[in-house]
Amino acid sequence: MKIAIASGKGGTGKTTVATNLAMAFSKQGRQIELLDCDVEEPNCHIFVKPEFESSRPITIPVPLVDNEKCTHCGICTEVCQYSAILCLKGPVMVFEELCHGCGGCMQFCPAKAITEHQKEVGIVETGRAHTFRFLHGKLNIGQVLAPAVIKGVKAAADNSEIILIDAPPGTSCSVIETIRDTDLVVLVTEPTPFGLNDLKLAVDMTRALRLPFAVVINRCDIGDNAVKQYCTAENIKIILEIPDDRRIARTYSRGEIASTCFSEYADMFSDLAERVINQMTSRELFG
């Protein structure tokens, strides 16, 4: 059972929901893994404080041109959708930072002048936190291929009963790579005009992918009622409302998890974990 915690924008409380839910599942004795796929800025580790056991590089294949064999036909430049290989008068130039490692240029080079070498774009670290397995990815500075690192994180997951994934914010290809094969997407939002705008984008994305989803409203007692009205009009289930509690902000700023500090939040997330499991196992799916 794969559950992604996502949001249309950053700073809505995605990590708060992911880490508290991980603790709740863990306390219920369920076999879970927490994956932080926000590879440009992973931060779940600050809260669950894992002991890392291994680190693995994530690489992509990028072209290497043998200019002795190259006939300057220009086919590789035509094939590349990312303008990452350029055939002009001199030697063929490869712009590795633009290359997506698709292998197209090598495939179509009639002179067999292209081979590949591996370029590191990030790492996946694996360890244990509390009673669960924890994994996260880190995109190397200056690299843009976050989806490659996200794939690496997901590929390193075991077959646990529950795989809980903290997704990157927004609706970019990184988010789609993270959520595309999940069984439930929890969209975290806040009741403000910005929150509503970005929730609508996230709902459109999740519907386009035909994924079951539900909404959590964080800091539910600020702002206005527009998010709730939108969810009602769109028949979207709101599965949790988290109050605007300074104690949560304080624990967050100290790198602590609210449900490990306050019993009412332990109960709140335990109840949420129970309801999510019951609804999913009874096939009364969200969305």
Ligand code: SF4
């Ligand atoms: S591997 Fe793909 S993205 Fe990279 S240069 Fe070749 S065609 Fe372009």
Ligand code: SF4
């Ligand atoms: S496709 Fe091959 S032969 Fe043609 S320009 Fe590119 S590297 Fe050279």
